[in-house]
Amino acid sequence: MASNQEVNNARFNQEAARWDSDRKHAEGVNKAFDAIKRYVPAFSDGTSKNLDALEIGCGTGLLSFQLSPHLRSIVGVDTSDGMIDAFNAKTASLPDPAKANLAAVNVLVQSADDVHLQAAAAALALRRGDSGKDVPYRFDLVVSHLTLHHIPELGELLATLKDCLRPGGMLALTDYEDFGPEAIEFHAETKRPGVERHGIKKSEIEDIIDGVGFNEVVVERAFELRKEVEAKDDGSKREMDFPFLICLGKK
Template sequence: MAGEKRNFDTEAATWDENPARVKLAQDVARAIIGTVKPGPDMDVLDFGCGTGLLTLALQPHVRSVTAVDSSQGMLNVLKNKIRAQKIANVRTRLVDLDQGDALEGTFNLVVSSMTFHHIPDVEVLLERIAGVLTTRGWLAVADLDSDEGKFHDTHEGVFHNGFDRIVMMKYFGNAGFESVRNRTAAMIAKPSLSGEMRTFTIFLMTGKKRV
């Protein structure tokens, strides 16, 4: 299904020029805020932050955001935004789990948008995320519903053709999360490789780390 790891560094400079990406991040942020209700006492980890579209949407609502990505190019774009906007409560961190890097720190909320389908072993990642969450800390994951492999123009670095929500709920439970819920966070209309317009749905799945 997937080829080698995708090089997001080459796409970083123009990433935000796609209005659908910007809208998706806004929709996901709105769904997270409505579900988790993040507050000023929360430290957040954004896993697979990219250029920080979700990071910066959540930043005004929380104490701090640690923005993590495996692409230095993406993080550089976010760093420029942080400097330009004089944001004090966001820091970036290069973490590549495939290279043996570890998730570190302690967080009240971990968020991730459109990253899980690029992760070969989602269950291992969920266990690692649980390890950096406080007791009763929140996890909020937004990703594609099962898409028959028709969402991406290239399957480079794509390890899952979306996810079945019931299976993902089971993964959450196995990793130590309870009160697991899901909702549709966003919809994206885009042409398939054959040229026909298709609508893809993005779910938001949330859960609390068990005591």
């Protein structure tokens, strides 16, 4: 039987080419971007251009491309070839791709010293003339949107992300909340295979982030996304509001 990871990769490879044309994908990312700017102090105190960021589950780069003008650099990682190809095509179409401060790599990050992750960070450091100054490469900010619900072992991921951060670095992860049985409606039935959990439980993720040793842990509702869900038995269309959590912690 295919693993959830394999099911997800197949689904996201197939969806990648049309991902950015779904206005709900763009709307969710815009709201995540606004939340990150509200909650991460560097975006209001004028220091965000000093930050090197990592995005887990970057997909086609909707969030990385919004964040990159405000950061020193951002590396996106994803486990779907199709998503990474779409990200890379967007980077290649920038006016000066060789100077871009963002890069994407297909890797399941299980170690902060992962060679693919290190190579991507090193390539960006080389572009800005900082090569080899700060090895192994670590990050000041880790972001992620709509990816936590695909991760089998959140504790393992959070521990790895802590290793990926520099001292004082921050986590700012957004995903929809498991607010009860209705949260399952976020995905149409055809998209449910491969989904590890139908949203993130606030107290569970708080305990996990706290348990791996982050400081200043805050998990709260940051925004809502209204989207169409599967029709009822009578075929009538309906929409639901899904609350999104932002999960914050400091190393």
